[in-house]
Amino acid sequence: MIDDILNQIKDGKLSVEDAKKQLNSFENLGFAKVDHNRKERTGFPEVIYGEGKTPEQIISIIKAMQSRNDDVLAxxxxxxxxxVILQQLPECSYSEIARVLYWKEDKPLQTKEDRYIAIICAGTSDLAVAEEAALTAELFGSRVHRIYDVGVAGLHRLLHHLEEIQGATVSVVIAGMEGALASVVGGLVSHPVIAVPTSVGYGANLQGISTLLAMLNSCSSGTSVVNIDNGFGGAYNAVMIDRIARGMAID
Structure with missing residues (x-):
């Protein structure tokens, strides 16, 4: 990035003032500092966490990111x-079930390779977290296979998709209740499994605490766990694994 900017200055295509703006590590909006260089450092653009922010604040952040052609994921x-946001930014798209709002200059990259991430969801009640994971992975450039409603209460449903699951580079397993699905999948595959506990379940589920603890105690080696309802975090890690498998750790 720095070499490109310096060459543009040398060729007279970029002013010093504009170069300074591009080299700034963040843009100060007063209520937020937008990290435009995050993709250069980590391979992923900054992601907006929508809870606790007003629509106006989210709109300002999105406009700042769009001005630098940063992909937007909120x-x-x-x-x-x-x-409210879509009234001012109709070019953005929104998934109500995932509660994800996004904008990408081009369509989400679907690689032509056979590699893909399996997003495996135990039950329909877990779909919001599963779709947050699936959309995150797709917007970050990975292929996704959705395998939904295959919880352990009807294990034959999971086994019906076994070959497809085993062919994935990495699986993100989303489940509530006792969280057993992650351990079952972990015992059937030779790739990493990222377990996402959800807050779905009756009283003793404790809003996902019991599911989290069960997944942390999984006896299936190769299973790692993210926080409760954190489909985004599970997908983020899965995309990193997928990129390494495709020989492109940083996009």
């Missing part, structure tokens, strides 16, 4: 907020 955006 998680945990309620439909009420999204309706």
């Amino acid at each position: 998680t945990r955006v309620s439909k009420e907020k999204a309706d």
